[in-house]
Amino acid sequence: MTAFDLTTVACRVISLPMAGARRAHMQALLAGMGIIPEFRPGVPARRHALGCARAHLAATAGGAHLPLMVLEDDLALTGAVLPPLPWDADIVYLGVSQFGCLPEQVAQEAGLGHRAIMGLALAAEAGEDWLRLYSMAGAIAILYLSDRGLEAWRAAMRRSLETGRPFDVFTAYAMPGLRVFTPRRPLFYESADLQRPHARVPPVRRESWTRTPLCPVAEGDRRTGLTREGPLRVRAVRAGEGLAWKPEGQP
Secondary structure, three states, X not given: OOOOOHHHOEEEEEEOOOOHHHHHHHHHHHHOOOOOOEEEEOOOOOOHHHHHHHHHHHHOOOOOOOOEEEEEOOEEEOOOOOOOOOOOOOEEEXXXXXXXXXXXXXXXXXXXXXXXXXXXXXXXXXXXXXXXXXXXXXXXXXXXXXXXXXXXXXXXXXXXXXXXXXXHHHHHHHHHHOOEEEEOOOOEEEOHHHXXXXXXXXXXXXXXXXXXXXXXXXOXXXXXXXXXXXXXXXXXXXXXXXXXXXXXXXX
């Protein structure tokens, strides 16, 4: 099996203007892969969600030719290689997280709001090398493959700016309507060594959220998400041609 050649893909790396050490790190990391990145400025903001949405919106604008890879600047390599892409993929996530969302309407009815929940990333088997994503919040490494995928994610970013909520929650809502995949062994994760100090989330925990491969889910499987209000028990149910989470106890 021949791995997919990422050196043929345009690569944009989001990096704050003052983050010289991170840019140097990414330059070296990508050079080792044979990739020449184009750095796009991150957007400082009081609210991280808004700065992130503005930065990703800018990174996907300005004559973006597909395929387009957009990376954040705090990544390390897992050592995996990227298998040949699913022929019908709109978007491929080259890095994952353990966070996912309830379907939007269900989340609102449950009073949870637009929120990503630890433990609720929802991915199903899609062949030997791939998982199909139905809900995952994260944006560290995204490969855009189709115009409809790119435009759907840009719409999610604009919605984030309108609401003040994280754009990766809105992309999680949109995943069932597109063909979104991730390799069983992701290529990138967030390096603990590159994280800024955070009172509530130690860097090693952030790394573990993105370094741990996703566990595939099948219809009927149960999971427990962790929310501020306590554990949220859900089961995977059929939704159209895919899967979605449903809180236990709901009819």
